[in-house]
Amino acid sequence: MYRHTLLWFTNNLRLDDNPVFNKARNSEQLTCLFIQHPRDKRTNRFGFKGIGKHRQQFLNQALSSLHSKLSLLNQALEVIESDYVEALSQVILRDQVEHLVTSRHTGSYEQSALKEIASRFPHLVITVLETHTLYGERQLPFALAELPDSFTPFRKKIESIEVDARIAEPDSLPPLGDKQGSTFNIDCSSENAFNGSEQSALDHLEHYFSSDLPATYKETRNGLDEWACSTKFSPWLALGVLSPKRIIERLNRYEEDVVANDSTYWIFFELLWRDYFQWYAHKWGNKIYHQTGPFNRKPLTSFYPERMKSWIEGTTPYPIVNAAMRQLKATGYQSNRARQLVASCLVHELGIDWRYGAAYFEEALIDFDLASNWGNWQYLGGVGADPRGHRQFNLAKQTQTYDPEGLFIKRWGGEEMMLPIDRVDYHDWPIEMK
Numbered sequence: 001m002y003r004h005t006l007l008w009f010t011n012n013l014r015l016d017d018n019p020v021f022n023k024a025r026n027s028e029q030l031t032c033l034f035i036q037h038p039r040d041k042r043t044n045r046f047g048f049k050g051i052g053k054h055r056q057q058f059l060n061q062a063l064s065s066l067h068s069k070l071s072l073l074n075q076a077l078e079v080i081e082s083d084y085v086e087a088l089s090q091v092i093l094r095d096q097v098e099h100l101v102t103s104r105h106t107g108s109y110e111q112s113a114l115k116e117i118a119s120r121f122p123h124l125v126i127t128v129l130e131t132h133t134l135y136g137e138r139q140l141p142f143a144l145a146e147l148p149d150s151f152t153p154f155r156k157k158i159e160s161i162e163v164d165a166r167i168a169e170p171d172s173l174p175p176l177g178d179k180q181g182s183t184f185n186i187d188c189s190s191e192n193a194f195n196g197s198e199q200s201a202l203d204h205l206e207h208y209f210s211s212d213l214p215a216t217y218k219e220t221r222n223g224l225d226e227w228a229c230s231t232k233f234s235p236w237l238a239l240g241v242l243s244p245k246r247i248i249e250r251l252n253r254y255e256e257d258v259v260a261n262d263s264t265y266w267i268f269f270e271l272l273w274r275d276y277f278q279w280y281a282h283k284w285g286n287k288i289y290h291q292t293g294p295f296n297r298k299p300l301t302s303f304y305p306e307r308m309k310s311w312i313e314g315t316t317p318y319p320i321v322n323a324a325m326r327q328l329k330a331t332g333y334q335s336n337r338a339r340q341l342v343a344s345c346l347v348h349e350l351g352i353d354w355r356y357g358a359a360y361f362e363e364a365l366i367d368f369d370l371a372s373n374w375g376n377w378q379y380l381g382g383v384g385a386d387p388r389g390h391r392q393f394n395l396a397k398q399t400q401t402y403d404p405e406g407l408f409i410k411r412w413g414g415e416e417m418m419l420p421i422d423r424v425d426y427h428d429w430p431i432e433m434k
């Protein structure tokens with residue numbers, strides 16, 4: 001029995017299927033902590049922030065929901081805006097913490113903070129648990145270092161392995177520490193179609209699997225605009241408000257009760273993509289940010305500020321890209337098909353270093369997940385897990401296939417302000433416009 005345990009929440013903002021609570025039981029007192037790093041709100045070397053307004057709002061809702069659910073168990077969520085190591089050290093000293101429990105994270109800042117804490121507090125017991133993936137590392141049928149370089153061999157090796165059952169919500173928790181204040185004061189007003197609370201995630205999951213949509217997912221998943229064309233699980237999955245194991249449990253029930261077909265299999269298939277990128281990020285560490293990727297491939301790119309601005313604002317010569325980029329800015333969401341098209345456009349038509357696209361997505365996406373975002377961008381930048389490399393989408397053909405009547409383009413104003421790729425020459429003189 002520990003005197004005091006600290007649960008450091010990162011991307012596991014839920015009570016359902018969260019193994020960290022099992023470890024907390026074995027303690028006389030408990031502190032639940034979330035740290036928002038000020039770095040996220042500063043401009044990074046690519047000129048973007050680590051978190052934009054859509055995800056911040058969604059995160060605030062998730063934190064508020066976690067706090068409310070913990071309150072029902074006489075607990076509370078403490079939220080500190082600070083450097084990770086400073087915040088953790090402060091709480092460890094204040095509460096005389098003996099046991100620190102957290103979720104395994106792909107982020108290098110989270111990982112190095114844990115290392116630093118371990119060296120500052122040698123007597124502290126640190127437990128890191130897997131909460132973010134379908135499969136744990138021990139279930140992988142290969143050592144992490146042997147993770148295949150592309151998705152298909154990974155999928156073939158793993159898809160027949162059973163996903164572990166999820167863990168139920170805790171029904172009681174140890175009390176708060178004596179010194180912990182209860183100052184939870186976060187704005188969580190809602191303007192977005194997505195709400196970050198755990199109840200919204202569970203309601204959405206139930207609503208989705210109570211409909212006919214899973215039975216046609218494979219045919220509709222490439223749709224550009226309709227809410228119902230894909231599952232929309234990603235924002236909750238990214239922050240860990242929804243457990244991927246819970247999705248599989250509900251999917252299995254749907255397959256037993258309603259139908260099991262190619263489409264229902266494909267939902268599992270896409271979740272395997274998600275797992276693949278998580279393990280890819282764990283395997284390659286900081287190489288997922290490297291311009292040349294883990295395999296040292298040569299990217300085709302450079303940087304043009306004016307083109308970048310056009311891409312972000314949706315004023316390129318490509319209406320479908322403009323529509324998708326305007327949708328992203330307005331809502332924080334973009335369909336998977338649209339993400340592929342805008343990424344291909346940034347790299348191939350605009351000739352820009354893929355990392356600027358990834359960094360902008362990090363700020364703009366409501367469902368930003370480090371591994372999924374940087375892994376997919378490396379893939380499309382031709383330096384990642386794509387065995388074909390340098391995949392370029394034909395934007396005109398894609399428009400014909402996915403927006404034949406131009407409804408998506410019209411809805412998001414994709415033709416409103418189309419500008420030539422370059423408007424200034426190398427002396428920065430304006431080029432005459434027709």
Ligand SMILES: Cc1cc2nc3c(=O)[nH]c(=O)nc-3n(C[C@H](O)[C@H](O)[C@H](O)COP(=O)(O)OP(=O)(O)OC[C@H]3O[C@@H](n4cnc5c(N)ncnc54)[C@H](O)[C@@H]3O)c2cc1C
Binds near residue numbers: 233270337368
């Ligand atoms: C350039 C680029 C950047 C991306 N960045 C992110 C990101 O930051 N966060 C994120 O969650 N997804 C990202 N994706 C993957 C994918 O586009 C989104 O997961 C998907 O569009 C979310 O909508 P959905 O939940 O309706 O997906 P669905 O089509 O319903 O898929 C179900 C779930 O499977 C997973 N999934 C589906 N496709 C992928 C994929 N290619 N890679 C990893 N997981 C996948 C997601 O968790 C998703 O919620 C990115 C894709 C591209 C091409």
